[in-house]
Amino acid sequence: MGEPEHLHMTYNDVHKTIEKSAKQIAAEFKPDLFIAIGFFPARVMRTFLKDSVTKRNIPIYAIGLSLYEELPGTTAEQIGSQVIRTQWLGPESGKTLLGRRVLIVDEVDDSRKTLHYAVSELQADVEREIAALPEEEREAKRTKFAVFVVHNKLKEKLGSLPDDVPYYAGENTEDLWLDYPWEASDIEDHDRLADEEKASGKFKNAIKSV
Structure with a gap:
């Protein structure tokens, strides 16, 4: 198997896409906590969104999930068979999320397996905490989740999201390998390739309207 076709994103590309999406998310969802699978997009999103009540910066918590594996004999990667949890919120993650409006942020929605895993596991953490509460307190403490990705690849998905979890994508793209600047070891060469594209x-x- 040869190298996949690449498309290079610059910091400006990503920043402008997030800025455009933030207005809709602020109007419709009003998050008060970010969970970053992709940390850079979450940090940029926080620039444009403040807590709707306190007007302060929204806290960011990071989780680490890995789905890709290297292809032998190449520098390319392919989608792995299972999601590997490399970092989580801690033993009391459910308590951290109780009653919050949580926006899960990632750079790209490829197979949707990672997003499916993140939402499912975070919801399970919350439900364990909800079950320990008096019944009359449970409804008020339920957490609302939404998902934002900078880029959604137009392809068949292997994972799914619950119907009650709002989904926001900054841009739709063809099914290419997206190279982000924070992954580049040579940023000048990365930007040169982006300019050529x-x-x-x-x-x-390659970019399609949402």
């Missing part, structure tokens, strides 16, 4: 029309053709 824009000049050739490849970038414009």
Whole structure:
């Protein structure tokens, strides 16, 4: 199997996409806590969203999930068969999330397996805490989740999200390998390739309206 076709995103590309999406999320969901699978997009999102009540910065918690595995003999990667949890919120994650409006943030929705895992596991953490509360307190403490991704790949998904979890995507893209600047070891070469893709029309053709 050869190298997949790549598309290079710049910091400016990502920043502007998040800025555009933040207005809709502020109007419709009003998060008061971020959970970052992709930390850089979550940090940029916080620039544009403040807590709707306190007007202060919204706290960011990070989780680490891995789904990709290397292809032998190449520098490419493929989607793995299972999600591996590399970092979580801690033993009392459910208590941290009780009654909050949580926006889960990632850079890309590829197979949706990672997002499915994150939402399912976080909801399970919350439900364990809810079950320990007096019955009359449970409804007020239920957590609301939503998902934001900078890029959604237009492809068949292997995972799913609950119907009551709002889903926001900054942009839809063709099924290409998306290279982000925070993953680049040579940022100047990365930006040069991004400029070439824009000049050739490849970038414009790969990005689809949401």
